[in-house]
Each structure stands twice: as structure tokens, then as C-alpha cells.
Amino acid sequence: MNVRPISGASVDGGVRRRRGSKGLLALMSGALVLAVTACGGGDGSASGESKGKDAAESQQSQAVLTIAPKDGATSVDTNGALKVSSSKGSLTQVVVKDAKGTEIAGAISGGTSWTPASHLAASTRYTVHAVARDSAGREAAEDSSFTTLTPKNTFVANFTPEDGSTVGVGMPFSVNFTRGITHPRDVEKAIQIKTEPAVDVEGHWFGNDRLDFRPERYWKSGTKVTVKLSLDGVEGRPGVYGKQTRTVSFTIGRDQVSVVDAKAHTMKVTQDGKVVKTIPVTTGKPGYSTWNGQMVISEKLTVTRMNGETVGYGGEYDIKDVPHAMRLTTSGTFVHGNYWGGDAFGNYNASHGCVGLRDVRGGGDSGVAAAWFFNHSLIGDVLVVKNSEDKTVTPDNGLNGWNLPWAQWKA
Secondary structure: OOOOOOOOOOHHHHHHHHHHHHHHHHHHHHHHHHHHHHHHHHHHHHHHHHHHHHHHHHHOOOOEEEEEOOOOEEEEOOOOOOEEEEEOOEEEEEEEEOOOOOEOOEEEEOOOEEEEOOOOOOOOEEEEEEEEEOOOOOEEEEEEEEEEOOOOEEEOEEEEOOOOOEEOOOOOEEEEEOOOOOOHHHHHHOEEEEEEOOOOEEEEEEOOOEEEEEEOOOOOOOOEEEEEEEOOOOEEEOOEEEOOEEEEEEEEOOOEEEEEEOOOOEEEEEEOOEEEEEEEEEOEOOOOOOOEEEEEOOEEEEEEEEEHHHHOOOOOOEEEEEEEEEEOOOOOOEEEEEOOOOOOOOOOOOEOOOEEEEOOHHHOOOOOHHHHHHHOOOOOOEEEEEOOOOOEOOOOOOOOHHHOOHHHHHO
């Protein structure tokens, strides 16, 4: 039987065409699925990045730290320039150190600002590390460094007593500055005094170049005094800066106070309040009376020259070998040995204002009164003169601030 194919088609060809149509449909459907899948994947990736960014921002502190002066600054002023502050958060830590690693004391105020407790040293590099915390407890930190100015003009302090010395109960800590001070509070703040046992010690200015410190009453025997001079970087007057950092320590020895009665012509030496020796003396004759008041021994000289011209008395005397001399005032009052006084000791006043004790020429006899008193006296011991015809010695004439009432001293 003969079978004729349908016109325009063949069995094989028809089958191929039908399979081709299905394949194209499947391909198109697959492409559509892929396209849909690709779009869906793109939306998911963008959402993940946004969530990651939000998460990172949620971990970042909102606190903002500001350090002045700016990082790397030079020639920075030693006072008032350093400050650390925080906004949108509270300061929790500020550490400022110099090049040697010494930390600078300071205080946080109101949780938002920090300032140093004192001035900074000159010509010094400082580093600053600050930390602040926002309301969510997240911390922010900042680091900076700067260098302070190098002054063109400077001053130093000359002081007494010497480091390591043992002194009498009347010894103040006295400082003389090489330049007049016009910023006294800044300078006084840079001098810290600690005592053991503790006692209130106050400073008093005599003019603009001398500052003395003392307690209200004489020191107690055995007191240890430590003075820290932190003058480096202190602006004592415009454009003039201190250049000293020094620690000085001294100890108060036994309690010796001597009382001279100008009318009785005697001196009673007391230790711990008990009279240990009574010595006949001669004081200032009429017209040259000895100062009244409390005077502190500031210098000891085994032998010295005394010339009337140096104290305004012309050529009335010039003694080249005065033995056992101890200075009581800057103006020239001494308690000293006297080998030319004859029978004046204990009987009448014959000096030009000094307190004279019997002695021998050259001071070689350790048994005479002047030698005994010299050997039993310390720098800083007190000698009180009473019943003289003269007025009370001024507080700045020697180390004699004890003649100024405590209320005036503190004022």
C-alpha cells in the first residue's frame, strides 16, 4: 500500500519543528525566571549593605572631643592654653604627660572640661590622651601633642635655709627673686610647702622680690619641712619666666630662744622653755639703742670686720677681728663677742646697737660667754630684745617676720 506524505511537511521535519518550539518556550521561560531571580537577588544585597551601615553607625560614639592647643602646636603658652573639652558626652579620662613620662595633675569640671592644676614647664613637649563617653555608654578617644614656648627672659629664686640643714625654731623659708614679680599669685602658687607634723604655713611678700613663709608660731622642734619650687614656666612678670624646679628639705632642731633685757643687761638662754644659762651683756648706748623685738640669727661668722661706715656711722669704729659674730638684721645688728668692752657687760650699755658678750681677742677661749653662745646657737634661733629705748625692728629687716601679727602676715 502506498502512503503519500501530507503536502508541505515531512514526518521528520514536523517533529523537529514541534521540538524546536517547545525548546524556545522553555528557554524563554528559563530566562524569565533567571531575570526575576536576578532582580530579587539585587534587592536583597542592597538591603544587607544598608543594614550593615546602620549597625556600624550604631556602634560609633556620639561624643566629640576637643583638645587645645591643636596637635603639633609649638611655642604654646605655659599657662591657660591647655584645655580638653567634650560635647555630646562626658569626659572620663584625661592624661597629660611630659617627655619624661611625668603626669600633669588636673581636674575634670562638670564632666565636660579638663584643665591642668598648675602651669606647664617651658620648652617641653607634652602628650595628651583623652576619653569621653556618650549617653549610650560608647567611648571616643583622642590623642594630641604640643610643645611649650622657650622664654627669652627668665628669673630664678635664691632661698634660705639650705637644703639638708638643721635650723632653729624661728627660721622662715625666705625666697629672693632675681627679677621683680608682678604676678605674685602665680609665683606663690608654684611654691608648695609640706611639713611633718602638719602645720599651716603662709607666705608674705616684702616688696615685689621677696617672699617669706612661716607658721603662726615658732616651729615645733623636730618638724621636717619640704619645699617644692616649681618655677619653671611661671610667668613672674610679662615675658619673664621662671626656670627652676627644685626640692628643698630642712629640719627644725632643738627649741632655743634667748631673751635680752636691755635694762637689766642680761641675756637668758632658754631651751624647751627652760633657762639653761644667763649671760651678762651690753646693748646699744643712748643714741644707738638696740632694736626691740624678735630677731632671727641669719648668719654665723667666726671672725668678721665691722666698720661704722657700712651702717652709716662714719668712722666711729673699724674693728677688723670681731669674734663669734651672728647677724640679726640686714641693717647690721649682730650679737657678737666683744674683747674691748671692759666692765660694761652686765653693768651698762656701750655698743652702737649690737648685743655684746664678753670675749677675748681672736676668740680662742672656748670658756668665755661669747664662745659658749656661738657654739650653742643655730641659724634660725630666735633672740628677743626687750626694754630697749628703740622701736621694734621692722619685719623685713632680716628674717624677722615674727614681729608682724599673723592676721597681717596672711593678708
